[in-house]
Amino acid sequence: MDFSGLSPAEQAQVTKIVEKRQFQGFLSMYGKLVEKCFQTCVNDFTSKSLSSKEDQCVNNCAAKFMAHSERVSARFAEMNADVMSGQKNVSG
Template sequence: MSWFSKEPEQQQGPDKVEMAKTEVEMMTDLYNKMVDSCFSKCIANMKEGDLSVGEMSCVDRCVHKYLSAQEVVGSKTKEMEASMMPNGPQGGS
């Protein structure tokens, strides 16, 4: 089985391996940017070891908004890519 799907693993060529590596790098980058953004917006002081209720609430909202925005951007990007393909979303067949 593949890590990314429930389908049986097929022979993976260099292209599929590179695509998987690129996907992992992109997800890591997304996570790091989200952490940096939400930390700078929500964490005012670091005098205590635990987050305050207000900080936890802010982080929850920030992460939700960040991921929602990324989802919208991703779906719009897919729509644009599909509309640019020859013969519409079905491709050249």
């Protein structure tokens, strides 16, 4: 994003909004991860700690979720770069 047309105060405000949305996105993703892995892996409520099977399931679930999220983010960045490259070619 090009914020060069904004004053320093406006740039700071936009940056603050972007950071807040990024943090909200992180919290949302983390919440989905916890919910999905808990629902998938935790079945025995007779103990306050996870069984070794549940623990391994949670670890695998979290690893797959994070790998998927990283791939989606990378693909989104690739698509965004393509769009921005096309805009520069049209305007430049």
